[in-house]
Amino acid sequence: MRSCIKCGERFATRTGDPDWVECARCREPKEEGAGGMMEILTPKQVAEQLAVSVAVLATWRKRGVGPKYLRFNGGGLGRGVVRYTQGALTSWLVSCLVETQQGGV
Numbered sequence: 334m335r336s337c338i339k340c341g342e343r344f345a346t347r348t349g350d351p352d353w354v355e356c357a358r359c360r361e362p363k364e365e366g367a368g369g370m371m372e373i374l375t376p377k378q379v380a381e382q383l384a385v386s387v388a389v390l391a392t393w394r395k396r397g398v399g400p401k402y403l404r405f406n407g408g409g410l411g412r413g414v415v416r417y418t419q420g421a422l423t424s425w426l427v428s429c430l431v432e433t434q435q436g437g438v
């Protein structure tokens with residue numbers, strides 16, 4: 334165990350590890366807006382990224398397809414607010430990749 338020079342938290346090192354002076358959390362790149370898991374996107378931003386319309390996104394939500402989304406319901410008042418996260422969007426995009434090979438579409 335050693336102490337992180339940044340946050341002071343104690344962290345474990347394993348044999349073979351480089352001589353870390355920071356804990357795993359402080360070592361992670363923390364660039365603002367660099368695809369963080371909880372970067373919140375509006376349907377409009379997602380539509381722009383995917384080059385589809387917001388109506389297409391709404392249809393996907395109704396059909397239960399497309400990227401996972403967040404729904405903040407308005408306590409029964411109105412339809413609530415729909416938001417996406419960059420992380421969920423990115424994993425969904427990866428899952429949409431179609432392998433190119435002989436005998437494809």
Ligand SMILES: [Zn+2]
Binds near residue numbers: 337338339342355359
């Ligand atoms: Zn730390």
